[in-house]
Amino acid sequence: QVQLQESGPGLVKPSQTLSLTCTVSGGSISSGDYYWSWIRQPPGKGLEWIGYIYYSGSTYYNPSLKSRVTISVDTSKNQFSLKLSSVTAADTAVYYCARVSYCSSTSCSWGWFDPWGQGTLVTVSS
Amino acid sequence: EIVLTQSPDFQSVTPKEKVTITCRASQSIGSSLHWYQQKPDQSPKLLIKYASQSFSGVPSRFSGSGSGTDFTLTINSLEAEDAATYYCHQSSSLPITFGQGTRLEIK
Numbered sequence: 001q002v003q004l005q006e007s008g009p010g011l012v013k014p015s016q017t018l019s020l021t022c023t024v025s026g027g028s029i030s031s032g033d034y035y036w037s038w039i040r041q042p043p044g045k046g047l048e049w050i051g052y053i054y055y056s057g058s059t060y061y062n063p064s065l066k067s068r069v070t071i072s073v074d075t076s077k078n079q080f081s082l083k084l085s086s087v088t089a090a091d092t093a094v095y096y097c098a099r100v101s102y103c104s105s106t107s108c109s110w111g112w113f114d115p116w117g118q119g120t121l122v123t124v125s126s
Numbered sequence: 127e128i129v130l131t132q133s134p135d136f137q138s139v140t141p142k143e144k145v146t147i148t149c150r151a152s153q154s155i156g157s158s159l160h161w162y163q164q165k166p167d168q169s170p171k172l173l174i175k176y177a178s179q180s181f182s183g184v185p186s187r188f189s190g191s192g193s194g195t196d197f198t199l200t201i202n203s204l205e206a207e208d209a210a211t212y213y214c215h216q217s218s219s220l221p222i223t224f225g226q227g228t229r230l231e232i233k
Contacts, residue, residue: 037222047170047213049222062221063127096169110217111176112160116169 002027004097004117012091012124018084022097022117029078030055035100037113038071038082040093048093052100052110053080087124094119128152130214132225140233145201147228149214154194158218161190161199164227165210173212174199206232 008020022036029036038050051061053071061069070083084091096119101111129152139145149159157177162170172181174190177197187202201208209232214225 046227047215047224049224052222060220064221101175109158110222111158112172112181112217113162113170113215114172114181116171119169 002099002115004099004115006095006097006117006120008120008122010121010123012087012122013126014088014124015086018082018087018091018095018122018124020082020095020097020120020122022080022082024078024080024099029073029080030075033101033103035102035110036073036080037098037100039096039098039113039116041096041119042090042093050082050084050095054102089124092122092124094121127221128155128216128219128223130216130223130225132212132214132228134228135226136229136231138231138233139204141204141206143204145204145208145230147199147201147212147230149192149197149199149225151195151197151216155216155218157193158216159190159192159197160215160217161188162213162215163208163210164213170213201230204230204232208232 003025005023012018035052037052051071053059053073068085073080098113098116131150133148159177161174164170173184173188178190189200191198211227211229213227
């Protein structure tokens with residue numbers, strides 16, 4: 001079955017850029033039936049959607065983060081990536097990547113998140 | 127932005143009890159509402175998709191209902207392993223949003 005794995009630095013200095021990669025295994029990121037997403041969760045708090053990407057490179061971002069976020073895809077490596085610039089302590093969180101259902105046999109619309117990666121804690125601190 | 131409000135925030139329950147968690151949307155989202163379970167130090171796991179559709183491999187004691195603005199997750203005959211935080215999520219319109227979570231403690 002499809003599995004997702006996040007990777008990247010666990011510590012980032014304030015004002016720098018957070019960079020994470022999600023590697024997809026057991027399936028192709030180029031499947032037109034799915035989008036791919038980043039979601040984060042500050043310690044002890046709830047879930048916040050960061051953005052979506054399609055294999056074609058089409059992206060949608062949360063307006064609250066849009067000015068600082070870039071999500072990209074590398075279909076040759078079956079990976080997609082997150083860059084978040086000008087980070088502060090408020091960006092300290094567990095970052096998850098997840099697959100998003102999109103097309104069924106009858107129609108296309110964004111749906112549920114499954115599966116999720118195990119998550120990676122990124123701490124912003126000097 | 128669509129705001130999802132879950133209630134209660136916290137509930138302490140005994141095994142075999144029936145639990146109901148509600149999720150109210152700030153505007154109609156049809157059936158584009160999904161439920162997740164998150165145990166400590168784990169990633170969320172999908173329980174119910176599109177308000178009432180069971181997801182593969184999820185125990186039958188979990189069920190969902192509702193449409194429009196009011197949704198319910200029901201856990202019949204609660205088991206100790208159901209101790210977790212439960213989140214609802216709407217995919218009707220961007221930005222995607224989640225409820226604040228409901229933490230379930232097993233007595």
